[in-house]
Amino acid sequence: MTTPYSPEITSHAEVISVLKTLSFFKDMPQAAFVHFAAKAHIHEDQKGKVVFLHGDNAACFYVVINGWIKLFRDAIDGTEAVFDMISVGHICGETSIFNDNIHTYSAEIVEDASYIALPTSLLSYYIDKEKTMAMNMMEYMAKQQQVQSRDLEHSNIQHAPQRIGCFLLRLCPDAADGEITLSLPYSKLLIASRIGMKPETFSRALSILKQATGLTVKGGQVVIPDITVLKNYTCLHCSQHVPCAET
Amino acid sequence: MTTPYSPEITSHAEVISVLKTLSFFKDMPQAAFVHFAAKAHIHEDQKGKVVFLHGDNAACFYVVINGWIKLFRDAIDGTEAVFDMISVGHICGETSIFNDNIHTYSAEIVEDASYIALPTSLLSYYIDKEKTMAMNMMEYMAKQQQVQSRDLEHSNIQHAPQRIGCFLLRLCPDAADGEITLSLPYSKLLIASRIGMKPETFSRALSILKQATGLTVKGGQVVIPDITVLKNYTCLHCSQHVPCAET
DNA sequence: CGAGGGTTTGAAGTGCATCAAATAGTGTGG
């Protein structure tokens, strides 16, 4: 069912073309792309595969090509706190270079994914050598920080139906207007844990949101009849400009 | 009542000596310290003074010398979400340089404070010019990120008395053991908002924590009879090593 | 078709918020 390597991305040239699309590698010299690509390992794994665990030695960081990866921490009693869910164009494990090369959280595939593993040593090397790499890293971290503090704010001031509405709005294209149709990126179970609620609560809160804003859901397809109505309902208590800034 | 300038810190030399104590300026060349100090403005303000507001143009970032500064965002309905409270040795407003020089949150003095204002332009300049400055900035951001994701995790899995316990544990010295006495850094009202609960809830939760762990509170002085008991009660559900890593 | 996970629904419980009011503490001017 899975082949160890994607049929599309097998060569250095193809890895390079993927890396060149990322703002994380923006403006880097060609030699750096060649260097990273030479050390890259492409993975294609199914749901359930653990990419790395909290506390693991961090030899690599990871660039997601497609699919979804859950970032989380496990509590002693087995419950887990999901703090991000990343997809195409995002990276994970990179901050380990500032933590003695130990991962500070766990990462697991939740929707069959392909991703590129790159050595953290090479990242450290280029951060040290190329000003551009350092700038990109800082910009990425600053963006992450904004997203995280927004999530924290939301968990305090939004109720469950609003949190779902906010999640949906962030899936919409920036300039979206009027009626919108979109697909849920992963299961409702995972959406629930991503936004910090139980599956049962999610189900009930979604019903309330449907009633309040007229949206409909059928098999992972969501139809928003009027995005303005959803924004008004969802962003009522938010400090951010409506809707929440895209990442 | 307040003098515009602290009697202790008025000269370039004194600003330099303060900056040299900060890991944020670790290993910077002497010329950089002189340069920053030449552009520094020292402030000494009372509780209630707004340092900057969400959306303000960010001409400066700030180094706290003493007192406490609240970092927060206001929601439309007037409620505010406090996401950090910073004191001596910490900085704020610095990430604005990655956000078109616009502050992404607000800062207000909550305990009479002195702090140094430094131009963000100079920070940008040195990040661009000195590799060391960029490394320090990244390390600082990485640390912040860990703290924030821990806070998010806690708001999901700890109940109110545990969150208070965790707050107290983070005030204890690293190697603390047995009985500990410490002072609350600011009012219970502010502690409550910092850890995301209402004052009434804080009061009740603190009573529960007292009963459960035997600690006593009198006028801002907290006595923890046995820190191990507190750790066992508080960190039960945490993924972090006990107690939560210091910043 | 049957097994298993994803999803929904119902009933009951828990935790925190809210509203209201009392009490304690602090700084002010007289």
Next chain:
DNA sequence: CCACACTATTTGATGCACTTCAAACCCTCG
């Protein structure tokens, strides 16, 4: 030094939101 005003803190009563436990339903995939 006291009365007053104002803020901080506590306490009580009540309500709401989310969770928990339990069970049903649904959907897909072998």
